[in-house]
Amino acid sequence: MATPQQVKEYLACWFQLGKRVSIHHGTKFLYPQPVLQGDRYSPEFEKCWQLLLTGQGLGDCYLEGTNQKIAELLEPSWDLIKCARCQIPIPLKVTGVEHTACVCSDMADLPNLDLPSPHRPVSSRDYLFKICSDLIKKNEE
Numbered sequence: 652m653a654t655p656q657q658v659k660e661y662l663a664c665w666f667q668l669g670k671r672v673s674i675h676h677g678t679k680f681l682y683p684q685p686v687l688q689g690d691r692y693s694p695e696f697e698k699c700w701q702l703l704l705t706g707q708g709l710g711d712c713y714l715e716g717t718n719q720k721i722a723e724l725l726e727p728s729w730d731l732i733k734c735a736r737c738q739i740p741i742p743l744k745v746t747g748v749e750h751t752a753c754v755c756s757d758m759a760d761l762p763n764l765d766l767p768s769p770h771r772p773v774s775s776r777d778y779l780f781k782i783c784s785d786l787i788k789k790n791e792e
């Protein structure tokens with residue numbers, strides 16, 4: 652089962668590639684931009700994620716162009732695995748063979764190594780902190 656955090660990261664990848672989420676039976680779309688702001692997710696994306704998490708008043712929410720319901724991703728019968736081609740997560744139904752094609756399936760130019768691939772926000776402070784604490788640990792050994 653995917654954790655809410657994994658689903659959130661997956662949606663962040665989805666939106667970073669310019670894809671949308673359809674709501675209200677496909678009559679409206681959510682596509683927060685930008686997705687990232689500095690070392691964190693943007694307020695636009697966070698707001699959208701909270702909205703999708705509660706799902707209130709949105710009707711069924713789908714990844715645009717797929718039969719993948721967002722709410723399903725949070726169910727135990729679904730998991731997220733990494734695409735062998737581009738390393739972006741793909742929803743996989745654990746108890747069956749049904750799965751949604753990876754976001755890259757209709758994007759011939761992926762993976763594009765000349766562009767930054769979709770990623771989590773990177774906090775350089777946390778990163779430095781980790782290096783420091785690793786060094787301290789090493790010295791203590």
Ligand SMILES: [Zn+2]
Pocket residue numbers: 734735736737738739753754755756
């Ligand atoms: Zn892929």
